[in-house]
Amino acid sequence: MVRFTAVGLRYPSPDGRAGPEALSDLTFTLPEGSFTWLLGASGAGKSSVLRLMHLAQLPTRGDLEVLDTLVRPERRAALPALRRRIGVVFQDFRLLPYLSAFDNVALPLRLAGRSESSLRPDVTEMLRWVGLQGKELSLPQQLSGGEQQRVAIARAVVTRPALLVADEPTGNLDSLQARRLLALLTQMNRLGTTVVVATHSEELVAQFPAPSLVLDGGRVVHHG
Amino acid sequence: MAERRSRYARDPLGLKRALSDRLLPGLVAAMALLAAIALAGSRGAEALKDRWQHGAAAAVTVQLPPEQAGQMDRALEVLRAMPEVASAVPVDSDRMRQLLRPWLGEVPSLPLPAVLELRLKNLALDPAPIAERLAGAVPGAELESHGIWVARLAALARSVQGVALAVLALVAGVAVAVVAVATRAGVASRRQAIEILHDLGATQGDIAGRFARRIGLLAAGGALAGAAIAVPTLAALSNLAAPLAGGEVQPWTALPWLDLALLPPVAGLIGWATAQLSVRRWLKRLP
Structure with missing residues (x-):
């Protein structure tokens, strides 16, 4: 479950002072096991909402509850364990360029302390699922944009996260790969994962109808 | 790979x-x-x-001029009788030559003074009274304290x-x-x-x-x-x-x-x- 209560977010301005609010008074609840589209024009605040959800940013005001845990700056020590239960597909992939596809996907499992022998079948299976069998040892720069995005997706879901947030995950995929990805996300959702996907693609939303959270100017203008 | x-x-x-x-x-x-x-x-x-x-400071050197070299036993007797003196031993000529070798090299014919090495019971003791009593018994004997140095x-x-x-x-x-x-x-x-x-x-x-x-x-x-x-x-x-x-x-x-x-x-x-x-x-x- 993800709950925002009167959440506001300000990024610091270049001179170090607090800038204008990027998000204002966000109040909504995403039930456990829900699938939600996060929609809005560029600059509406979708990426900021996702950053709050995967704890890359803490709210400057209001209460944020993620996976039944109230997120507080003074409880920073508890955040890494919470982050390990969240899968993230970044808009810019954020793969480590000196790690192979296998090692990029295995990274969250290794951070969680999984042994090499136990993580190998999971990583191999995940890479096979996203169609990258045979490319396990390729470095990101040896892969196309679409392949890199699939590695990022595999890395996000390999831990079977309780919450999965994805920022424009189909941006570099062809329509077939995009449908396969959405099929994976809905499959994970059916298994109990709470899924939030930010997108501009009305076509995708139409193909996979689900509740949506629409932002405009850093505020929620529609939820349902 | x-x-x-x-x-x-x-x-x-x-x-x-x-x-x-x-x-x-x-x-x-x-x-x-x-x-x-x-x-x-x-x-x-x-x-x-x-x-x-613990070496030089504790030791006080007594030097007898070459003409008084025969008074070595007398000097030892006087010094050993003093309550301030822990020990008094003669420095033999071989040891003297060894000590001088770094500065003078091998000089077998050089006349060397007779030297005694004293160790005092109390390092802080002023050696001047000892020197005076020794000079009274063995004229020309000189006492060299290394304390200041x-x-x-x-x-x-x-x-x-x-x-x-x-x-x-x-x-x-x-x-x-x-x-x-x-x-x-x-x-x-x-x-x-x-x-x-x-x-x-x-x-x-x-x-x-x-x-x-x-x-x-x-x-x-x-x-x-x-x-x-x-x-x-x-x-x-x-x-x-x-x-x-x-x-x-x-x-x-x-x-x-x-x-x-x-x-x-x-x-x-x-x-x-x-x-x-x-x-x-x-x-x-x-x-």
Whole structure:
């Protein structure tokens, strides 16, 4: 479950002072096991909402509850364990360029302390699922944009996260790969994962109808 | 290929590339060499001070002119009867020639005075009354106390020791600064990777620990090289200083082996702790 209560977010301005609010008074609840589209024009605040959800940013005001845990700056020590239960597909992939596809996907499992022998079948299976069998040892720069995005997706879901947030995950995929990805996300959702996907693609939303959270100017203008 | 994969898997921050295995160890090696020299200087000064204080300071030399050489037994009898004197022994001519050899070389025909060596029960005792009583019994006998000379040498040795320890503290401070700068450079070059690991659930301890282990190893390796270079350097210095220690010390046995052995682990610990603090401080800016 993800709950925002009167959440506001300000990024610091270049001179170090607090800038204008990027998000204002966000109040909504995403039930456990829900699938939600996060929609809005560029600059509406979708990426900021996702950053709050995967704890890359803490709210400057209001209460944020993620996976039944109230997120507080003074409880920073508890955040890494919470982050390990969240899968993230970044808009810019954020793969480590000196790690192979296998090692990029295995990274969250290794951070969680999984042994090499136990993580190998999971990583191999995940890479096979996203169609990258045979490319396990390729470095990101040896892969196309679409392949890199699939590695990022595999890395996000390999831990079977309780919450999965994805920022424009189909941006570099062809329509077939995009449908396969959405099929994976809905499959994970059916298994109990709470899924939030930010997108501009009305076509995708139409193909996979689900509740949506629409932002405009850093505020929620529609939820349902 | 599998080996490369395994290697990178153990180093997800790519620190083997980000933290050069030449520059930092090279700098630490230079500082370890300086530290070794400072330590050896401190130990050497301390040993010389002890030797002078317990050797020369405790000893008072009595010199009889050559025409009074036959009065040696009389002088010994008078001195041994004095309550202030712990011992009085004649210095034989072979020992005299040995002591003079570094300055005069072999001079078998040189007439040498008869010399006695006294040890006083109380080092702080003024030897002047003893000299007066001895001169009364054996005219021409002179008593030479080394107290002032030794006190000055001991003060010099203490100063050398203090300077050596100050140099050691300075080297340690510079080492901390160098490691902090290297760590910051490493953090800057791996900023994105750190943020990715952080977002994937790595703890501050995970990230700081990876930096600290790498930098600790590089610092320990550098210090090991510095200590290895210090061994022949210190042996040569010890050889030069041997006459000051009576010429009885073998260079290899005089080296501060324990200090040299401690340099790599201490440097590693300094590197590890400095990297931990630097990285944890930087990580505070992340949520």
